[in-house]
Amino acid sequence: MDDDARLATALEMIQAWNDIDIDKVIEMFAEDGQMHLMMEAEPTTGRPALRKRIGKLCDAASEINIVIRNAGVVNGSVFLERVDNFVIGGHTGAMPVVGVLEIEDGLVHVWREYYDHATLRSGLGLS
Numbered sequence: 001m002d003d004d005a006r007l008a009t010a011l012e013m014i015q016a017w018n019d020i021d022i023d024k025v026i027e028m029f030a031e032d033g034q035m036h037l038m039m040e041a042e043p044t045t046g047r048p049a050l051r052k053r054i055g056k057l058c059d060a061a062s063e064i065n066i067v068i069r070n071a072g073v074v075n076g077s078v079f080l081e082r083v084d085n086f087v088i089g090g091h092t093g094a095m096p097v098v099g100v101l102e103i104e105d106g107l108v109h110v111w112r113e114y115y116d117h118a119t120l121r122s123g124l125g126l127s
Helices: 003-018 022-027 047-060 117-123
Strands: 029-037 061-074 077-088 091-104 107-114
Touching (some): 003 022, 003 061, 091 117
Parallel strands (some): 029 107
Antiparallel strands (some): 061 077
């Protein structure tokens, strides 16, 4: 898989998030794919666990609008600098994020997220 295809896959997944299409998001992960929110000790691994975790977020979301600021591929990994705008549980928020994705054969094997947890909690209306 070349870098252009990796980037296209990442952008396709971002569109699935913006469409709040959890089925598409989950299908784009490898069976044993991981999402690791870096402020947490352990990644979420495997499609069933990812569906459970992501489903909670998507079920509460009435709007997701991820805006890509910069995107590129370095050493085969896709880097996405973005702002995640959302309305979740009636709370409107915006959060700057950097995601690093390892993509092979058109599927996300690893997705690492770097963001400020306090900014997320504030956007969700949590103390």
